Structures are given as structure tokens and as C-alpha cells.
Amino acid sequence: THFGFETVAESLKESRVGAVFSSVASSYDTMNDLMSLGIHRLWKDHFVRSLNPGSNSTTSATAKAQPGWKILDIAGGTGDIAFRLLDHASTIHSDHSTHVTVADINPEMLAEGRKRALQTPYHNSDQLSFVETNAEDLTMIPSNSIDLYTVAFGIRNFTHKDAALREASRVLKPGGVFACLEFSKVQNPVFNEVYKRWSFSAIPLIGQLVAGDRDSYQYLVESIEKFPNQTEFRDMIKEAGFMVPGKGWEDLTDGIAAIHKGVKP
Numbered sequence: 074t075h076f077g078f079e080t081v082a083e084s085l086k087e088s089r090v091g092a093v094f095s096s097v098a099s100s101y102d103t104m105n106d107l108m109s110l111g112i113h114r115l116w117k118d119h120f121v122r123s124l125n126p127g128s129n130s131t132t133s134a135t136a137k138a139q140p141g142w143k144i145l146d147i148a149g150g151t152g153d154i155a156f157r158l159l160d161h162a163s164t165i166h167s168d169h170s171t172h173v174t175v176a177d178i179n180p181e182m183l184a185e186g187r188k189r190a191l192q193t194p195y196h197n198s199d200q201l202s203f204v205e206t207n208a209e210d211l212t213m214i215p216s217n218s219i220d221l222y223t224v225a226f227g228i229r230n231f232t233h234k235d236a237a238l239r240e241a242s243r244v245l246k247p248g249g250v251f252a253c254l255e256f257s258k259v260q261n262p263v264f265n266e267v268y269k270r271w272s273f274s275a276i277p278l279i280g281q282l283v284a285g286d287r288d289s290y291q292y293l294v295e296s297i298e299k300f301p302n303q304t305e306f307r308d309m310i311k312e313a314g315f316m317v318p319g320k321g322w323e324d325l326t327d328g329i330a331a332i333h334k335g336v337k338p
């Protein structure tokens with residue numbers, strides 16, 4: 074890089090993201106509910122239902138010798154997605170052998186997840202584990218070992234999204250699925266106006282009033298704005314070597330969020 078500026082900027086970004094999530098860890102759920110008017114719960118439910126974890130028709134093209142899915146929930150933070158995945162597997166498919174590894178770069182978010190796991194049936198089971206790691210370097214996860222890789226509201230914070238996508242592709246089994254739930258671009262221009270006003274004015278204000286932290290929420294709004302649109306992100310997934318089914322994504326609430334999927338060939 075020229076004079077190392079990029080490296081400095083990148084490490085600044087990483088420490089910034091770290092500070093943001095350390096600061097929001099405990100008020101995380103309340104804030105999500107307030108900012109999204111509770112809708113993030115519906116998106117997460119829909120995301121998990123669409124993945125149908127624990128079903129016999131495995132995501133993996135390779136015939137499965139053992140029951141249960143091996144799932145990696147990246148940027149899994151407080152366990153929001155992991156608990157839903159395990160709930161779905163057990164209630165819908167009576168599957169009690171699916172395993173979810175929650176991976177996150179931030180120890181405070183993981184601590185919050187571990188604390189929450191105590192309230193679930195999974196805390197003493199061998200269905201759930203936590204690991205502190207950067208999504209861009211999953212060295213501890215063997216290649217071709219994962220049936221389903223999920224990342225919800227995480228990837229837009231990664232410094233090297235392409236590296237994270239390549240790691241996703243490496244750890245997945247052939248036929249394994251990459252699934253991402255992330256903020257995206259609103260399709261309807263009128264609704265987009267309303268949404269932009271809401272996010273740029275109300276969200277930092279709610280952050281200030283509820284979490285006492287305006288800057289972190291200002292950062293979150295800006296990171297949403299900077300994230301690639303639906304087509305661009307789909308193309309990044311393709312570039313990492315995934316096959317993309319259909320048009321490659323599903324818009325939620327007119328594109329406020331979107332689900333992108335890719336299959337490892």
C-alpha cells in the first residue's frame with residue numbers, strides 16, 4: 074500500500090468496530106427492537122425457516138453418514154441466530170444432534186451469548202459452542218467440514234469481505250450453503266426517502282437516549298449506507314466461487330434487509 078496508509082486505516086476500522094460492539098453488547102437487543110420496530114425478529118425467523126436446519130434433505134450434496142447439521146454462525150454475537158437454528162431443528166425436525174458453532178471477533182458479544190445460552194436448553198448440551206475469531210481467518214475450522222454457514226448483520230462490518238467469503242467457501246462442504254442476512258438497499262424511491270430520514274435522524278438519537286452512545290449508532294447507519302447493493306453483493310458471492318441460485322437474493326421489507334445465498338460447488 075502507499076506509505077502504509079491503507080493498513081493504518083484498516084486497523085483503525087477494526088478497533089472502531091470493536092469499540093462499537095463492546096459498547097452496544099448489553100443494550101443490543103433493546104436497541105435492535107427500537108431501531109427496527111421489532112421487525113429484525115421477523116427477518117431472523119424468516120431467515121432460519123428458509124434454511125430449514127435439521128431437515129433430512131441435507132444442504133450438503135454429499136450423502137450424510139451422520140444425522141444433524143454442522144452449522145457455523147459467523148458474527149453470531151449474542152446467539153440470536155444460533156438459538157433459532159437449534160430451536161427450528163429440534164421443534165420442527167426433532168433433531169437434537171445439529172451443532173452450531175457461534176463465532177465472533179468480540180469477546181463481550183460472546184460473553185453475552187454465553188450468558189443467554191444459560192436460558193436455553195442448549196447450554197449443557199454438545200449442540201452449541203462459542204469461538205472467538207475473525208471471520209476473515211478461520212484457521213481453526215477444517216476445510217470442507219460445514220453444512221451451513223450463516224452470517225446475520227455481520228458482514229458489513231468486516232474489513233475484508235472478500236477474504237471472509239473465501240474462508241466461507243473453504244470451510245463449507247461441497248453442496249454446503251452460505252447464507253447471509255444483511256441490511257441492503259430499499260427498492261421503492263418514496264419508501265427509501267422515509268427510511269433514510271428515519272435511519273439518519275432517529276437511530277443516532279435513540280442510540281443517544283437509550284444506550285447513551287450516539288457515535289456507535291451513527292457508525293451503524295453509515296455502515297449500512299456504504300454496504301454494496303443486492304446485485305453487487307451477489308456478484309461478490311459469485312466471485313468467491315459460489316453458485317448462486319435464482320437471482321441470488323430475497324428482499325425483506327422492500328430491501329431494508331436481504332437474504333443472499335450461495336452453494337459451494
Ligand code: SAM
Binds near residue numbers: 147148151176207225
Ligand atoms: N448475528 C447477530 C445478530 O444477528 O443479532 C449479531 C450481529 S452484530 C450487529 C455484528 C457482530 O459482528 C458483532 O457481534 C461483532 O463483534 C461481529 N464482528 C464484526 N466484525 C467481525 C469479524 N471481522 N469477524 C467476526 N465477527 C465480527
